[in-house]
Amino acid sequence: MGRLIIRSFSEDIKNFRNMIPYRKKKIEEASATALPRNYGVNELSAKLHPDKQRVRISSVEALDGRTKIITFSSADKTSLAPFRAGQGINIKVGTETEFFPVVSVPDDKDYSIIVSAACEDAVSELLLNADEKTELEISGPTGLFYYSQLRDGNSVVLICDFSGVASAISICRYLSGRADTSVRVIFVGEEENPGVCGLFENLSENICFFREKDTDGIYERASENMNTPSALFVSGKDAFCGKTAALFDDSDFIRGRIRMYISDPETKNASAEKYSCQVLYRNESFSFECFANETLLAAFERNNIPTQAKCKVGECGYCRCKLVEGDVESVLCNGIDSMRSADKKYGFIHPCRSFPKTDIKVKL
Amino acid sequence: MVKYDTVVIGAGNGGLACANVLAKNGQKVLVLEQSHRPGGFAGSFRRGRFEFEVSLHELCGFGRYDKPFGSVRSFFDYLGISDKIAWADVPEAFRMINFNPGKELDVTMPFGIDEFCRKAEEYAPGSEKGMRKLFALGEECRLTVEKIGKPVPMVAKLYALMKKGGFIHTAAYSVDEVLSKIDMPEKAKDIFKAYWIYLDIDTETVSFFHYMSMLNSYIELKSAIPVCRSQELINCLVECLESNSGELWLNSKVIGIDVADGICKKVILEDGTEIEADNIVCNCSPHLVYGNLIDKKSVPELEVKKANARKFNGRGFVVFLGLNKSAKELGLDSYSYFIYPDMDTKKQHSLMSRPETNDVQAAICLNAANPEASPEGTCILSMTTLFNSDYWSEVTAEEYFSKKEEFASHMIDVFEKATNIRVRDYIEELEIASPETFARFTGTPQGTIYGYHSQDWDGALQRAMSLAEETEKGIKNLYFASGWGEKLLGYSSALTAGRDCAFRVLRKEKK
Structure with a gap:
């Protein structure tokens, strides 16, 4: 192959030799102004996904004797992070963290949640007894149970029980009034929740609301006079969601999967066997007891281990850690295994869905 | 206070590659990662029954058995991990579609x-x-x-x-x-x-x-992909590091680097923990290091000027689709699709600054290289483009989700138009990563996923040829391992940049 000359022999050599001096000149000519500390995209990102938000209770509305709608506004001058209809927030009291779906819609700016005495957890108890103006810290909006137009299309069915009603209402209200979208809501619950049923009132014509006593009539309700829905959202207790999903098992009812929000992911009936748990974190080691009927994550939180967690249903992977010694039972929520294939191969677990079967050693 | 030979900031490809070489050569090494997952742009995430690559997917220059020199494989051989990872060969180099009327081109090119x-x-x-x-x-x-x-x-x-x-x-x-x-x-x-x-x-x-x-x-x-996604390579690099007594701390964000008399001394974590080190290797952007981590008075003027002279390269935007039809049923036969409205690259590059004019994309169907990448009867398609402007910092928080979805829909339109393959009706899972997403998980300024733009004075050659001299004038014992350095960003190049950085540290120690 002959030598390829681009401009001329001497000019090519000259330009080659000039490469570094040219670079030096360009750098020399540049501004010496100090570099920025912040960038627009990074600031927006932090605004969209804050770890924590300081809020104040701006209103408390009693739905019935045991249920309240509590609304949070920002306690500082910043606005609350926007959320997607169906998502929720985590609230931590002491060592206990609970997830609450937001019942308001993104346009409301404030977050409203439904708190029920039936939940019997420390966070709900504190919230039910809190006055207006009480300040507290909540997480940023989180969760994969949300409506996406591009994915979920224009024909949506929502099925919920009392514990899953908040996210269903949020999605309904978000889609209310959209002429091109039809929504069918099936609420499964007793007559004694009139306040909750009332939340579905005053929605526009594109939302059809049905109440069923139990899961038996769901399939019929969901499918009667309806073309194939583009999305099916089920929210409520683990047993309810499982039973509901099973109704659609053998049908081509929807094009995608059934999306689920499970309100009580931790339930497991097992003996209260006690094990020892050792956590390696950075160059420290923590030891404590854990129980066969609690998730490892619950044991970590009870013992103030600096762990990360968001969803508690195995989906988000924030609590991912390596099982160094011992054995756990992984209990899946909604039948979907959300472990990365490589994480499985390398012995990682999601503590939020792992119940100890032996003494345990993990590395965070 | 804990003390290490070398502290590496960032457990992405460059950081883990560097830390592995150092640990293998007997150094006491600590890698600090702000996120809960190591890997940075290499890794995976799940949605429903699908597992997606975060962004990087194929390792170019993977190597051939008959001609292994210069390849990433020889680096993996050096670390002893090549055979620990299951690899799938990428079947062909690319399919390129130019849909410029009159100049249409649809070619599938082999390795x-x-x-x-x-x-x-x-x-x-x-x-x-x-x-x-x-x-x-x-x-x-x-x-x-x-x-x-x-x-x-x-x-x-x-x-x-x-x-x-x-x-x-x-x-x-x-x-x-x-x-x-x-x-x-x-x-x-x-x-x-x-x-x-x-x-x-x-x-x-x-x-x-x-x-x-x-x-x-x-x-x-040629190129290859890890069967269990890039997370497999990352998990393997972490395991290899730990087997050589190296450490990785997750959820450990560095907020400062202490420099005294022109020599870096220690790093400070968000929770106040201080860690002393003889060498500090940054697997992140010089903008972040000189703008946020080091006290302004300690930053040499040359570094400030150099950073100011530079331009960020593309800010990433990826649409991830889990489709409930197989690749075969849909006609997705190729692994890589380069889709261009025309081949005037200068014009297209400038049009990639606004969503309404950005029609360029590289789409990947993982199943073409790894048929078992998703359950039977389904496939994974991801579409990537870049923004050469700060458009995504002009978007407000309130309109962010709808803007993001709107542009994802546009990218699907472009793909369907160019390939004549309908995918929109088969979306079972959808996720969208915008520049905000990359900024969130890696801290990269403006969501840049491609490092600094390779301007005419700042190409790979000029960077490599100036490296020794510029390092000499910089802060002592401070290094850059990433694609922000001399090799520019890329999957394989970030790994080799990390490796080369480690050898620079070792050579200096030897002196």
Whole structure:
């Protein structure tokens, strides 16, 4: 192959030799102004996904004797992070963290949640007894149970029980009034929740609301006079969601999967066997007891281990850690295994869905 | 206070590669990662029954068994991890679709220089000779640079430089300028330029040497993907690091680097923990290091000026689709799809600043290389583009989710129009990563996923040739391991940049 000359022999050599001096000149000519500390995209990102938000209770509305709608506004001058209809927030009291779906819609700016005495957890108890103006810290909006137009299309069915009603209402209200979208809501619950049923009132014509006593009539309700829905959202207790999903098992009812929000992911009936748990974190080691009927994550939180967690249903992977010694039972929520294939191969677990079967050693 | 030989900031490819080499050579090493997951741009996430690559997917220059030199595989061999990871070969180099009316082009190009040149001849008769000449030039460049980089006498270096001359004559020029001297049909030149989006530099600007190094490494040394996604490589690198007594701390964000008398001393974590180290290796952008981590008074003027002279390269945008039809049913036969509205790369590069004019994308169907990438009857398709502006910082928080979805829908339109394959009706899972998403998980400024733009004065060659001198003038014992450094960003190049950085640290220690 002959030598390829681009401009001329001497000019090519000259330009080659000039490469570094040219670079030096360009750098020399540049501004010496100090570099920025912040960038627009990074600031927006932090605004969209804050770890924590300081809020104040701006209103408390009693739905019935045991249920309240509590609304949070920002306690500082910043606005609350926007959320997607169906998502929720985590609230931590002491060592206990609970997830609450937001019942308001993104346009409301404030977050409203439904708190029920039936939940019997420390966070709900504190919230039910809190006055207006009480300040507290909540997480940023989180969760994969949300409506996406591009994915979920224009024909949506929502099925919920009392514990899953908040996210269903949020999605309904978000889609209310959209002429091109039809929504069918099936609420499964007793007559004694009139306040909750009332939340579905005053929605526009594109939302059809049905109440069923139990899961038996769901399939019929969901499918009667309806073309194939583009999305099916089920929210409520683990047993309810499982039973509901099973109704659609053998049908081509929807094009995608059934999306689920499970309100009580931790339930497991097992003996209260006690094990020892050792956590390696950075160059420290923590030891404590854990129980066969609690998730490892619950044991970590009870013992103030600096762990990360968001969803508690195995989906988000924030609590991912390596099982160094011992054995756990992984209990899946909604039948979907959300472990990365490589994480499985390398012995990682999601503590939020792992119940100890032996003494345990993990590395965070 | 804990003390280490080297602290590495960032457990991405560059950081883990660097830490592994150091630990293997007996150093006490700590890698600090702000996120809950190691890997940065390499890794995976789940949605429903699908597992997606975060962004990086194929390792170019993976290596051939008969010709392993210069490949990423030889680095993995050095670490002893090549065979611990299950690899899947990428079946062909790329399918490129140019849908510019009148200049339409739809070509599927194979790996292997011979095969590539022959295929180009089929699509564009009269191109084989020119195409072979380009690859031969590329090989001359590679051999010359390899010689220059080795500790051989200066005379031998000069001899290598002058012998064939391919390198010295093309080094200062762009792809377009070199192509103008090659007798080849326009169509063949368009095929040659297909990979430009992987560097995010138009062919009028990108140095021929840099482009050719990448093209050669793809075409000659082929590419491969880890079967369990990039997270497998990352998990393997972490395990290898720990087996050599190296440490990785997750959820450990560095907020400061202490510098005294021009020498870096320690890093400070968000929770106040201080860690002393002889060397600090940054696997993140110099903008972040000199703008946020180090006290302004301690930053040398040269570094500030250099950073100010630079421009960020593309900010990433990816649409991930889990489709409930198989790749075969949909007709997704190729692994990589380069989709261009036309091959005026300069024009397209500038149009990639606004969502309404950005029609360029590289789409990947994982199942084409790994049929078991998703359950039977489904497949994974992801579409990536870049923004060459700060458009995404002008979006408000309130409109963010709808803007993001709107543009994702646009990208699906473009894909469907170019390939004539309908995917919209089969979306079971959807996720969208915007520049905000990349900023959130990696801290990268403006969501940049491609490091600094390779301007005419700031190409891979100029960076490599100035590295020693510029390091000498910088903060002592402070290093950069990532693609923000001399090799620019890329999957394989970030790994080799990390490796080379480790050898620089070891050489300095030896002195």
